[in-house]
Amino acid sequence: MRCKLKLTRAEQKALRPQQIIDAAFEEFARNGFAATRVEDIAARIGVTKGTVYVYFATKEDLFAAVVMQVSQPFAEMIPYIEAVEGTYQERLKKVIRLFYDKLMVDRRARELIRFMISEAPRFPDLVDRHDDEFMAPIATRIKSLIDQGVAAGEFRDGPASWFAEIICAPALMMTFTRVLFDNRRPLDEAKFVEAHIDIMMNGLAAN
Amino acid sequence: MRCKLKLTRAEQKALRPQQIIDAAFEEFARNGFAATRVEDIAARIGVTKGTVYVYFATKEDLFAAVVMQVSQPFAEMIPYIEAVEGTYQERLKKVIRLFYDKLMVDRRARELIRFMISEAPRFPDLVDRHDDEFMAPIATRIKSLIDQGVAAGEFRDGPASWFAEIICAPALMMTFTRVLFDNRRPLDEAKFVEAHIDIMMNGLAAN
Amino acid sequence: MRCKLKLTRAEQKALRPQQIIDAAFEEFARNGFAATRVEDIAARIGVTKGTVYVYFATKEDLFAAVVMQVSQPFAEMIPYIEAVEGTYQERLKKVIRLFYDKLMVDRRARELIRFMISEAPRFPDLVDRHDDEFMAPIATRIKSLIDQGVAAGEFRDGPASWFAEIICAPALMMTFTRVLFDNRRPLDEAKFVEAHIDIMMNGLAAN
Amino acid sequence: MRCKLKLTRAEQKALRPQQIIDAAFEEFARNGFAATRVEDIAARIGVTKGTVYVYFATKEDLFAAVVMQVSQPFAEMIPYIEAVEGTYQERLKKVIRLFYDKLMVDRRARELIRFMISEAPRFPDLVDRHDDEFMAPIATRIKSLIDQGVAAGEFRDGPASWFAEIICAPALMMTFTRVLFDNRRPLDEAKFVEAHIDIMMNGLAAN
DNA sequence: AATGAATGAGCATTCATTCAT
DNA sequence: TATGAATGAATGCTCATTCAT
Numbered sequence: 001m002r003c004k005l006k007l008t009r010a011e012q013k014a015l016r017p018q019q020i021i022d023a024a025f026e027e028f029a030r031n032g033f034a035a036t037r038v039e040d041i042a043a044r045i046g047v048t049k050g051t052v053y054v055y056f057a058t059k060e061d062l063f064a065a066v067v068m069q070v071s072q073p074f075a076e077m078i079p080y081i082e083a084v085e086g087t088y089q090e091r092l093k094k095v096i097r098l099f100y101d102k103l104m105v106d107r108r109a110r111e112l113i114r115f116m117i118s119e120a121p122r123f124p125d126l127v128d129r130h131d132d133e134f135m136a137p138i139a140t141r142i143k144s145l146i147d148q149g150v151a152a153g154e155f156r157d158g159p160a161s162w163f164a165e166i167i168c169a170p171a172l173m174m175t176f177t178r179v180l181f182d183n184r185r186p187l188d189e190a191k192f193v194e195a196h197i198d199i200m201m202n203g204l205a206a207n
Numbered sequence: 208m209r210c211k212l213k214l215t216r217a218e219q220k221a222l223r224p225q226q227i228i229d230a231a232f233e234e235f236a237r238n239g240f241a242a243t244r245v246e247d248i249a250a251r252i253g254v255t256k257g258t259v260y261v262y263f264a265t266k267e268d269l270f271a272a273v274v275m276q277v278s279q280p281f282a283e284m285i286p287y288i289e290a291v292e293g294t295y296q297e298r299l300k301k302v303i304r305l306f307y308d309k310l311m312v313d314r315r316a317r318e319l320i321r322f323m324i325s326e327a328p329r330f331p332d333l334v335d336r337h338d339d340e341f342m343a344p345i346a347t348r349i350k351s352l353i354d355q356g357v358a359a360g361e362f363r364d365g366p367a368s369w370f371a372e373i374i375c376a377p378a379l380m381m382t383f384t385r386v387l388f389d390n391r392r393p394l395d396e397a398k399f400v401e402a403h404i405d406i407m408m409n410g411l412a413a414n
Numbered sequence: 415m416r417c418k419l420k421l422t423r424a425e426q427k428a429l430r431p432q433q434i435i436d437a438a439f440e441e442f443a444r445n446g447f448a449a450t451r452v453e454d455i456a457a458r459i460g461v462t463k464g465t466v467y468v469y470f471a472t473k474e475d476l477f478a479a480v481v482m483q484v485s486q487p488f489a490e491m492i493p494y495i496e497a498v499e500g501t502y503q504e505r506l507k508k509v510i511r512l513f514y515d516k517l518m519v520d521r522r523a524r525e526l527i528r529f530m531i532s533e534a535p536r537f538p539d540l541v542d543r544h545d546d547e548f549m550a551p552i553a554t555r556i557k558s559l560i561d562q563g564v565a566a567g568e569f570r571d572g573p574a575s576w577f578a579e580i581i582c583a584p585a586l587m588m589t590f591t592r593v594l595f596d597n598r599r600p601l602d603e604a605k606f607v608e609a610h611i612d613i614m615m616n617g618l619a620a621n
Numbered sequence: 622m623r624c625k626l627k628l629t630r631a632e633q634k635a636l637r638p639q640q641i642i643d644a645a646f647e648e649f650a651r652n653g654f655a656a657t658r659v660e661d662i663a664a665r666i667g668v669t670k671g672t673v674y675v676y677f678a679t680k681e682d683l684f685a686a687v688v689m690q691v692s693q694p695f696a697e698m699i700p701y702i703e704a705v706e707g708t709y710q711e712r713l714k715k716v717i718r719l720f721y722d723k724l725m726v727d728r729r730a731r732e733l734i735r736f737m738i739s740e741a742p743r744f745p746d747l748v749d750r751h752d753d754e755f756m757a758p759i760a761t762r763i764k765s766l767i768d769q770g771v772a773a774g775e776f777r778d779g780p781a782s783w784f785a786e787i788i789c790a791p792a793l794m795m796t797f798t799r800v801l802f803d804n805r806r807p808l809d810e811a812k813f814v815e816a817h818i819d820i821m822m823n824g825l826a827a828n
Numbered sequence: 829a830a831t832g833a834a835t836g837a838g839c840a841t842t843c844a845t846t847c848a849t
Numbered sequence: 850t851a852t853g854a855a856t857g858a859a860t861g862c863t864c865a866t867t868c869a870t
Binding site: 116163167170172181185191192194195198200203205 | 237242321327329331334366373374377379380383386389398401402403408409411
């Protein structure tokens with residue numbers, strides 16, 4: 001109980017990297033990599049610049065750590081997709097809703113997307129790694145789900161089955177309206193999700 | 208003949224702003240706003256830093272000029288969409304293909320999207336302006352096209368008609384695979400486009 | 415008559431240097447030498463930078479020309495002092511009043527003083543020249559006037575006669591209150607002048 | 622002993638602001654505000670530009686600190702004037718001599734006067750503050766001294782009593798001969814002071 | 829572990845000056 | 850004569866990084 005008030009030095013030390021990553025996420029999200037100052041990251045958690053360098057050798061390393069950290073929501077998607085049950089239609093609907101859950105509920109997931117797009121030329125390895133570990137496996141599983149739906153006679157055997165990206169694209173689209181306009185130009189998100197599911201289900205439906 | 212080698216002062220001057228904007232586009236696309244050096248922009252066209260400031264008061268102004276300039280492909284979409292002919296199905300197909308033409312053929316359009324996403328927090332006015340002048344009018348025309356298709360009995364009257372963004376989202380998705388991976392992870396783009404059109408047409412079809 | 419509306423080119427040319435000097439005076443007075451931009455000087459008379467350089471080789475040369483120009487009020491003091499008439503008391507009073515006339519009525523004289531003090535380390539030759547041509551001759555004539563007054567029995571033969579600077583110092587003091595505070599802290603100038611004359615006359619009076 | 626060669630970090634830090642102010646004083650005095658380079662200030666104490674900015678946010682802030690610092694000689698005048706003793710004639714003489722002590726002995730006081738005059742348009746607040754804190758209080762005390770002398774029958778009740786500025790003006794005049802000519806045109810300063818006191822005492826004397 | 833003074837390379841921006849027209 | 854595009858050397862200020870404490 002007292003641990004909230006006074007941590008031992010060892011506890012402090014164990015917490016620091018996470019604190020720094022959290023603070024860095026906020027600053028990178030606000031300013032982008034280049035325009036973020038290490039000092040501002042430090043100030044957010046009440047330490048000084050030097051402390052950041054105790055845990056991370058360079059600003060780039062810290063950025064990479066932030067990206068790995070905020071990839072977590074995507075990692076969680078994989079077992080979820082593997083575990084969905086019901087008809088294939090139901091399963092696909094759940095997967096689509098999962099995207100919105102991750103992207104709209106968890107700001108970290110949204111900003112990760114933005115990091116990827118913004119900093120792609122500076123961090124190509126990071127982009128590839130993120131694709132290898134998260135996006136590609138997710139796409140594979142969705143495609144496999146569609147293929148099974150086709151085999152089960154629920155979906156028609158069209159070219160759409162080859163591209164999970166198409167099925168999920170509208171979720172990304174909504175992500176950008178948030179990222180671009182913050183809340184300046186609101187969208188009826190519930191309706192948007194239903195429309196998305198509606199058109200994809202109709203588009204995929206057999207006969 | 209010699210005009211290629213030596214332009215008059217007046218000719219040079221008339222060309223300069225465009226030269227600078229072109230050079231700036233390349234640098235901003237490569238590095239983002241914050242990490243781009245005005246000196247590098249100048250060097251690209253063989254002038255010195257000072258020359259850039261003869262034409263643009265600040266780096267921010269120059270960025271805004273670049274954005275306006277590369278919005279051109281989007282401006283051209285509007286009259287095109289208004290002029291498409293054929294059944295509403297045909298019209299919508301043409302519009303979807305138009306997105307790919309603009310986004311995949313013209314690198315500037317792709318990078319504009321990236322600028323918007325990367326620099327949104329620093330240039331909210333630019334983002335809004337781009338939306339007001341280009342994206343919103345395009346969306347409006349697409350929605351109107353769908354509505355007419357519904358009225359004509361070609362499309363069913365579902366929720367999808369409310370969101371042009373959903374119809375076009377996969378084109379944006381493909382844009383990002385290019386932007387993110389450059390050409391490291393190629394996609395069968397022709398097939399992707401056909402799949403996109405296929406699923407949307409089936410999703411919208413009446414009956 | 416028409417000369418005000420349309421000057422011949424030759425007339426224009428003859429006027430330009432004076433126009434430039436006038437404009438330069440205003441800018442140097444406002445900003446000091448270092449912080450004045452040649453472009454602003456040019457803009458004041460509706461020409462461009464290049465034109466200034468047609469007439470003056472460098473900004474320093476132009477500054478020197480301005481200083482020479484605004485020394486005129488001081489040059490005019492010499493014949494005036496030589497021509498004053500009346501008792502020596504009356505003459506000295508007139509000379510003191512002359513200082514106020516020059517320094518308080520003519521803003522150019524005030525600013526010249528300020529130029530001298532501000533830019534002395536950068537333009538030592540200018541300072542010396544101004545002293546040789548104007549200040550020293552004026553001081554010499556005032557001293558001579560006092561000496562004559564002593565010889566005539568109007569003034570006592572005290573040490574004060576050796577320093578014209580002491581007699582005139584309050585006029586300089588008032589100049590600075592104007593220069594420093596512009597009009598933020600007004601002074602009763604008429605009273606100040608009378609007090610100045612009163613104390614000097616009493617201080618010099620024989621017996 | 623070794624302390625002269627190697628100070629601890631803490632000692633260094635405590636000294637830095639003063640070192641920077643001292644160095645800045647020299648540079649500002651030599652070149653004026655606009656023409657002084659922060660880099661030269663830093664070089665004077667063997668540090669780099671960046672170090673100056675650790676302690677002062679802008680060049681303007683540093684200038685203000687310098688001005689506050691060199692106002693010290695004027696601050697010291699106030700208690701001195703309040704403490705002078707003797708007849709009012711004696712007191713006033715001491716006060717006049719005090720001006721020369723401050724202005725001629727302490728170069729900083731001279732340069733402060735020059736700063737005020739040179740940079741008045743750029744730093745009006747600084748000028749006002751210096752007047753409020755130092756010049757106006759000094760003038761008030763001198764006026765009060767004269768008024769008491771009048772009441773005591775030592776000074777006549779003339780208009781001169783209204784302006785302490787007149788009484789002290791010659792000290793300022795001498796200051797300028799130093800500031801303008803450095804030592805190129807020396808003045809017999811001892812004689813000048815005596816002449817100043819002589820004429821003021823005679824000018825003020827009752828009868 | 830944490831600090832923060834110091835660095836030094838960097839960068840946006842300015843401006844006196846030049847010169848082809 | 851006048852222009853104004855172009856230059857290039859500055860210069861104020863920033864910030865990632867280092868390191869002695």
